[in-house]
Amino acid sequence: MSVADASLAIRGARVLALDDADHDWARADIVVEGGRIAAIGPDAARDWPRPLPRTIDGRGLLAMPGLINAHFHSPGNLMKGSLPGYPLEIFMLHEVPPLASGGDASRLAYVRTMIGALEMLRRGITAVHDDAYHVPVASTESVDAIMQAYADAGIRATVAIDQPNIVEYEKVPYLAELLPAEERRAMDAAPRQTTEELLSIYAHLIERWHGAEGGRLAAAVSCSAPQRVTDDYFAGLSELSKRHDLPFNIHILETKLQRVLGREKFGKSLVRHVHDLGFLDERMMVIHAIWIDDDDIRLLADSHCTVAHNPVCNLRLGSGVMPYRALRDAGVPICLGTDEMNTDDSVNLWFVAKTAALIHTLASPDYGTWPQPAEILHAATRGGARAMRREDRLGQFAVGAEADIALLDLDSVAFTPLNDLKRQLVHCEDGGSVRMTIVAGRVVCENGRITTVDEPALRAEMRELMAAGRAQQRRAAREAARLEPYYREMVLRAASQDVGMNRWLN
Numbered sequence: 001m002s003v004a005d006a007s008l009a010i011r012g013a014r015v016l017a018l019d020d021a022d023h024d025w026a027r028a029d030i031v032v033e034g035g036r037i038a039a040i041g042p043d044a045a046r047d048w049p050r051p052l053p054r055t056i057d058g059r060g061l062l063a064m065p066g067l068i069n070a071h072f073h074s075p076g077n078l079m080k081g082s083l084p085g086y087p088l089e090i091f092m093l094h095e096v097p098p099l100a101s102g103g104d105a106s107r108l109a110y111v112r113t114m115i116g117a118l119e120m121l122r123r124g125i126t127a128v129h130d131d132a133y134h135v136p137v138a139s140t141e142s143v144d145a146i147m148q149a150y151a152d153a154g155i156r157a158t159v160a161i162d163q164p165n166i167v168e169y170e171k172v173p174y175l176a177e178l179l180p181a182e183e184r185r186a187m188d189a190a191p192r193q194t195t196e197e198l199l200s201i202y203a204h205l206i207e208r209w210h211g212a213e214g215g216r217l218a219a220a221v222s223c224s225a226p227q228r229v230t231d232d233y234f235a236g237l238s239e240l241s242k243r244h245d246l247p248f249n250i251h252i253l254e255t256k257l258q259r260v261l262g263r264e265k266f267g268k269s270l271v272r273h274v275h276d277l278g279f280l281d282e283r284m285m286v287i288h289a290i291w292i293d294d295d296d297i298r299l300l301a302d303s304h305c306t307v308a309h310n311p312v313c314n315l316r317l318g319s320g321v322m323p324y325r326a327l328r329d330a331g332v333p334i335c336l337g338t339d340e341m342n343t344d345d346s347v348n349l350w351f352v353a354k355t356a357a358l359i360h361t362l363a364s365p366d367y368g369t370w371p372q373p374a375e376i377l378h379a380a381t382r383g384g385a386r387a388m389r390r391e392d393r394l395g396q397f398a399v400g401a402e403a404d405i406a407l408l409d410l411d412s413v414a415f416t417p418l419n420d421l422k423r424q425l426v427h428c429e430d431g432g433s434v435r436m437t438i439v440a441g442r443v444v445c446e447n448g449r450i451t452t453v454d455e456p457a458l459r460a461e462m463r464e465l466m467a468a469g470r471a472q473q474r475r476a477a478r479e480a481a482r483l484e485p486y487y488r489e490m491v492l493r494a495a496s497q498d499v500g501m502n503r504w505l506n
């Protein structure tokens with residue numbers, strides 16, 4: 001893409017910068033050159049010395065930084081609306097079947113990734129942090145398919161390989177004793193990758209894709225969760241994260257069962273376990289952090305990590321409610337994620353923002369502690385940028401920042417009448433007002449039409465690929481049904497334990 005392709009001007013829009021000075025211009029211009037914001041403010045375009053290839057009439061529109069979906073798993077894109085309400089551990093039987101064999105065809109992975117990317121672009125989500133798992137094993141081909149989809153879609157993407165490598169029944173408490181011997185043997189025989197194999201795929205991801213497309217694509221690392229990987233692989237990932245300054249994705253204490261597991265397996269909280277290993281640092285994005293105690297909150301704050309809050313997913317899986325205000329009061333930065341399409345059933349970060357603004361009113365009658373629109377918007381933009389290690393360049397408008405911009409129609413239902421812009425962005429907007437999405441200075445969606453790829457053709461191909469995969473889906477569903485009674489027993493047994501806290505309503 002040439003510099004001219006990534007240069008344009010927006011004239012006369014309302015501009016909400018979401019920067020430190022909290023600029024909110026009733027009427028201003030944004031000049032973009034070479035994918036970056038070159039000038040911003042009233043009459044910035046009129047005063048610009050060089051001609052620009054395109055000028056967008058911003059009158060009646062709001063220009064704001066594109067939202068950042070800080071936690072997502074693109075491989076779930078096929079499963080939107082497919083599952084009834086399950087707790088995480090039952091849900092995962094369907095999401096990542098523990099006895100799966102074979103693998104994803106590259107074309108399927110490409111089209112699947114693309115479908116989610118396009119849904120985000122339509123809603124003004126300009127960047128995604130994808131913790132991509134590979135069932136049953138990762139390969140350079142499956143990594144390339146995902147990265148190529150993000151390259152072609154035009155969205156900004158930071159992508160990790162989320163690949164557990166220990167036997168299924170060791171990731172959870174009680175299951176080893178609950179399972180019949182033949183199911184345990186089948187799990188023993190399921191494919192798992194060695195530390196060497198996985199780190200060589202990471203080397204490929206970093207070498208080929210980290211910084212690709214002018215820096216629009218980037219690599220992250222992921223251990224999925226501390227209890228799901230071998231010690232040497234965990235250490236290898238931590239070393240990789242430090243060496244290349246990569247974000248480290250880690251799910252910690254999403255469920256009560258995981259609190260029980262920490263006690264049974266490590267004799268301590270999983271946050272303290274990761275801290276004691278020396279891995280908890282500012283590169284970590286700790287995902288969920290629901291069943292955490294005061295000691296965990298102190299460790300998270302001292303480490304300068306970021307916590308990814310996914311309240312819609314947490315409600316969908318009945319995981320409980322993250323102690324939002326306690327984390328914020330301790331100084332822990334928060335970002336927002338949809339999590340995957342089978343736990344949100346969309347990739348709509350606007351809905352996540354509204355849910356985050358609402359659910360914590362249940363935590364305290366002191367309404368002074370309830371989340372305010374400005375902090376929710378901060379989490380949905382700069383919080384995500386921080387977790388992607390790009391806080392200086394993403395999530396806010398400033399000269400030199402990446403030109404990742406959402407243009408919203410202020411004549412839409414959400415803003416009519418316009419009383420309080422930030423509150424209406426959080427409480428009224430659902431992505432339906434987005435008229436244009438710009439990533440790195442390039443218009444990628446305009447008036448509901450994706451400009452980068454043939455979206456209707458990709459949707460049609462998706463339906464064909466899904467139909468072709470029905471037999472495999474039915475086999476996975478049968479296996480999940482056979483295993484479910486043992487998992488159910490495990491979940492209920494863990495739920496009945498006293499762990500010294502409660503993150504549910506009861």
Ligand SMILES: [Zn+2]
Nearest residue numbers: 073251287339
């Ligand atoms: Zn997740």
